Amino acid sequence: MKPQYGIIGCGNISRFHFEGLRRAGADIIHISDIHESAARPYIEAFGAAYSADYRELIANPQVTVVSVLTSAKFHREICLAALAAGKDVICEKTMANDADEAEEIMRAAEASGQLFFNSYMKRFYPAVQQAKALLPRLGRLFSAQVRAYQRWEGQYYEHTDGSEHQWVLDGYGGAVVKCAGSHMIDMTLHLLGRPESLYANVDFIPGSQIDRKATALFEYADGLVASYETAIHPLDKIGHERDGWDESLEVNGTKGRIQVYTVKWDASEHRPALLVHYDNETGTSTEYRYDAIDPFHVEMQYFHDCLTQRKPGAPNHTDGFYVDVIIAAMMESSRRRASVDLDWRGR
Template sequence: MAIGVGIIGCGGISAHHLRGYQQSDARLVMVADPNEEAARRRAEEAGCAWVTDYRDLLQCDEIDLVSVCVPNWLHYEVSAAAIEAGKAVLCEKPMTTRVSDSEALVKLVEARGAFLQVGYMKRYHPAFQRFKELVGEIGGVETGLLRSYQPFPERLWTDPQMWHTQKDKAGGGPLVHAGSHMIDILCWCCGEVAAVDARVRMRPGTDVDWYTNAILEMKSGATILLEVGWFQHTNFGRHHDGWDELLQLRSPKGVLTIYSVFWNRADALVPVVEFYREEDRTTQVLAFGPVDYFVEEVVDVVSRVASGREPAITAHDGYRVDRVIDAIYRSGERAGRLSLDKE
């Protein structure tokens, strides 16, 4: 029998989850959003029931799995409630807006033996999967560059409806919204971050970061340079759409680079992996896609929940990213190196 699914939060990101569920073996049962119009619209698209209080959705016995698509500051509250209600959870990133909440959620997942997967969907793209495989072929990574610049209209910085630029609601600025994905990829491919030394430039008139530069010291001994920010550079980047995001890793054996694409255009644009090998002094260019990584993510989560398997991207993975981001912010405040092992 198909598992029952509910979607909590009917904003823009929920459309990507819905598309995935519609291509999976799951049965959409209900959606929830305090905005009645948003809930009704998404329910009509899904062909299911709707409610305005997510707690009513969690009381539905037909629902086995919920997508948590609410704004960032509600991730912890809704995910914890869903776990307490016995539901499996696919939670959008970041897992929470406070590292203490992330730690608490990890403990709750462990205590309940619950299923919680964090929505770092880039891992589901074959380009990123091949990139991870090739990391082993260049040997021990010594240094690298993590860059994530996204086009951000100037008018949105002062838009009172734009919760993404409010610390208490978003958890941070571009480091949270953009950098978190690439930090997850870095840790997935290269292991844990041991220490950070960051400089964070706050956007004037707000309490969130504008752009961040940092040195990430990996437990492996590698050093990664990080730069993340929002600028209105709308005709810049490989596709002239303002998106400038890459992860590059270097070793004596070669250089491995992945160029990402606009987050909601992966089903139309193609990420590229470049692999330079010093042994034969050649550069291999690998293109993958287009692939809808939201669909791949949701279909896999449904399969894992239905078969009783563990999540692919765990609460521990979400906590790891949140902890690195928190360390970068605190390092920026003190303008000095901060060791994660001593915190």
Template structure:
């Protein structure tokens, strides 16, 4: 039996509380050795709960040679600096999305991972959802024929119900978040679409607005039109203005049928073939922030597996960067009122 990987979690907000910490605790190959947060009471409570050492300075945590790997669960503007410092300190890094606030930052993270020889994985959990895996297989198999179009949405009532700081959350503050719903939710979908379609996006047009959250200085409602390298076109909506129910659905329109993902409460995949045949798969739901949405996202397990097996992480830094670039292009499109080429 190998020694357990000693992990540290930097940033003890909701994503750490509901995803990273419980999933490390469930993983047989890891031990939560350290937790870090600038709020002392918060970090002390998690340290006690998980039998870990508490830090209020991430630099001090990274100076501990016993720590093998860290999760970076800080506000967005700290993702790159903390991840780079961790890689330089010889730690493997799992970084929350969006991985960075610019292409330059993302490139610096990828370079730091290469220089250190350590793993860098970005926590894009949508790839691991069973319905999404199924859709990728369907498209790869060629059974659907040519893919023409898609529409995808990720929206809910906003982070105030989820974030540990409620309405005062960093999610609403541009200097900490850099980007709003597009970074919180939209980047999940740019990553998912790249994964499902197996193609890169080459052009983006977008309207990125703040319409629902009056006090926010970041976007809360965005609609983008995306075009892939083979000419597949579709829409992506990311919003904190879907007040009564979360929407996390994707629909693919193809030559031989239509595939509906997470669009039905029971059947996570529904394929409506041109022939009239309808095939339904009940594959278990997608993770939600709503009560009872505590399913394992597989992100931690895949990260740990990449370290233990010395394999390429399931979502590498380069993959994370490509998904971020689509979002950055959407912001540029909004600012310039032009279609932006990637």
């Protein structure tokens, strides 16, 4: 049966989901937002029903898939309700507020037998997919560097007590690690698998809970260490496109190196992500250049295909849980100023 979508949350991120699903030819039949004005343009565009209360959407027997696009603080409540009602779920990242909530969602998804996708769309850049395909050609991996620097408006390092940035905690439950860094944690897990332990330093605006920079070492069983850093920064023209977006991943092996450079998340249709592969046997570097695509569109088409064929896919509930485990361990490691063994809770 063709999936029938209900979308909960019509804020910033929703336009990418709506457009991706529209391109995939999906049926969006019910929309919920506590603010009708936010939902109105989509209700009209898709001829969908509207409810201010998301529970009405979940109770609609015609809806087979629920997309959860509210801020993460509501993900647990809404995902659990959708799964209990027998719906498949697409949930925006981060999957939950913390690792405990994420575990609860993961176990509920597994127990339900429903399909569950956690939206980390950067996996769907062709450059990232090609990077994964090239990894076996790098030989034994011994080192990786991962960076997620984003230019945000406002003062984060000087003359601030943090109160002007409270919106980010209210909306997302954290600042740079949750908003920017989580994607590159997912990409590191996607390409390199799960580390055994990590050591982190998280830098907060003094006297606040606003994390403005986080540095970590992810330590793997075979000796591979990935150094990771995410930061809000004030610089205008850094990064590979010199537009203030400075996000990259480099992996070094005994036979070669790959470097991936991503582009500004909400303007991907203008600029493509870049992949460079250095092959030590031939001594040649290859730049993989692609047409600019929006990874949300690729991701939505993929989720829609999985849901139509009723086949599991990734990133899923386990991937979302893994990212939240890493974030929790980074916070703990920084607090304790000690290395932390990662507890994958039986996974």
